[in-house]
Amino acid sequence: QVQLQESGPGLVKASQTVSLTCTVSGGSISSGNYYWSWIRQPAGKGLEWIGRISTTGGTSYNPSLKSRVTISIDTSKNQFSLNLSSVTASDTAVYYCARGGDSGNYYGFVYWGQGTLVTVSS
């Protein structure tokens, strides 16, 4: 059973870069042809897809965040990461990493981390 776990600073200052890591266990991040995504939820608001990276390193980003987002993968550590630069208070949110399923549910987010709260302070 694949498990995901986010880690990173809970507090970051405005204008800085927040870096989050998602550690994958229960399987190799480089096996299969999966997309590894980051999704966030600001307090009291809905879910927003940030972007994703494929097993082979190809990336896609939400245009609303594209200029500030970088997603990378480290197969040796079985991790993928999110860098979000020039953060503001509007980036305060719970950040999730997620992956699709193995068959018909391939494009659904089946596997999720527990979420990590990032608060941007002034």
Add this chain to the structure above:
Amino acid sequence: DIQMTQSPSSLSASVGDTVTITCQASQDISDYLNWYQHKPGKAPKLLIYDASTLETGVPSRFSGGGSGTDFTFTITGLQPEDIATYYCQHYDNLPITFGQGTRLDFK
């Protein structure tokens, strides 16, 4: 971007009720639609994919339907553990987008 519009934004119901949520896409997305249940402090849970296919292990009281631009999500026989916020999500193209959510609580 494809906009996903859910209604209602909130809903109150009683145990045993049948509740229906609708999701409208701003353009044709075929059946490239998923539904999630999200409880506070937990990760969202995929309930239905491809608009109407029940994810493994999800109770049969949950169902989904529709195609093109108009979709429905139904809980038949509401249970106490179903109190949550429900989201639709398309995957027709990028960026993936979610509906704004429907908060379901008890009367």
